[in-house]
Amino acid sequence: MLLKTIQVATPSAQYPVLIGPGILPTLYPRLRKLSKAKLVVITSPNIWTLWSKEFLASFPPQDQPAILTLPPGEKHKRLPAIESLAEQLAQQGADRDTLLIAFGGGVLGDITGFLAAIYMRGIPFVQVPTTLLAQVDSSVGGKTGVNLAAGKNLLGSFHQPRAVFADTDLLRTLPRPELFAGLQESIKAAIIRDPRFFTFLERNREKIQAASGEPDPATLARIVATSVQIKADVVAADEHEQNLRMILNFGHTIGHAIEAATNYKQLLHGEAIAWGMIAALHVALARQTITPDQFARMANLILAFAPLPTFKAKAQQLVALTAADKKNRSGRRAFILPTAIGKAEVVHTITDEELLTATQRMLDDMQSSKP
Secondary structure, three states: OOEEEEEEEEEOEEEEEEEEOOOOOHHHHHHHHHHHOOOOEOOOOOOOOOHHHHHHOOHHHHOOEEEEOOOOOOHHOOHHHHHHHHHHHHHHOOOOOOOOOOOOHHHHHHHHHHHHHHHHHHOOEEEOOOHHHHHHOOOOOOOEEEEEEOEEEEEEEEEEOOEEEEHHHHHHOOHHHOOOOOHHHHEEEEEHHHHHHHHHHHHHHHHHHOOOOOOOOHHHHHHHHHHHHHHHHHHHHHOOOOOOHHHHHOHHHHHHHHHHHHOOOOOOOOHHHHHHHHHHHHHHHHOOOOOOOHHHHHHHHHHHHOOOOOOOOOOHHHHHHHOOOOOOEOOEOOEEEEEEOOOEEEEOOOOOHHHHHHHHHHHHHHOOOOO
16 A cells, blocks of 8 residues: 655645555654654553554664653643653753654644643654544644643644654554544544545445454545545644634534543543534534534434443533633634535534533433433
């Protein structure tokens, strides 16, 4: 299978996203084309145990990278982790030319990117994403940050990577729930931007849900590449999320509220976003920006990769938590509303009552979908 390169071009940076199998064992020469300076890998112990041999396969004995680890999980996406890693970087003698390598999922990529953005006022980094969610979404676009108790990603910076190396072989060891959770970000991309991609996902559900537990590699590579291209196009047009880029947050208003309500412990990020998209579809259906048939097609695709885990929360609680959404401007809620399959818009007129009704309908859908 040939590797595919997608160029991300923004006002502040241009960089390649390399997608396909077999990238990891060829990493060293690719990194050295980007930097001749010190290399520091930031990863999690479980990822390093699984993939360290392949990661280091191309590194010569005299030029091994420094390895820093951080436990996995959203609960570590906080400022103490940044301070600890920064202290370790200083002890390693890292300077402004040091290249950080984020080797992990979305949480680790966000942390590493934020650390790179603020260490010595900015050093370079690359993304080597190990999950489907990170490969199709979070590794591209330069959003970095950590959480506060008050809300998700409230501290952060835009800091573009020098490159993204998305080795699809890494997805072989991904548990099915994590694979399907990551797929929700691809479904999101199709709903807001690409009707042909949406149809492709509909028609290839069985290949993705392979009974063997390992999805068709060519199908998976196409999903990653198409998702990245969609995001690259949006980011190129609106790097700092002033307008258009907000559409990438479809499903995230209620999705982030679900994560906060469940203390980031019960659902994977993509699973929370899936329920958030269902809530957003209910808003769109009530406003008649989509037809009942479009609603059914989109909801059915979101719920096809089941079972989505259930959770306990009140609609009022979830709507109240949206007050901390970082998309809000001047007290107004920015909400992403689909207007067709493949189209979405940012609206600022969604009332609490509308969102409360839609969220309750989403919770009702969740109860009816219980096995």
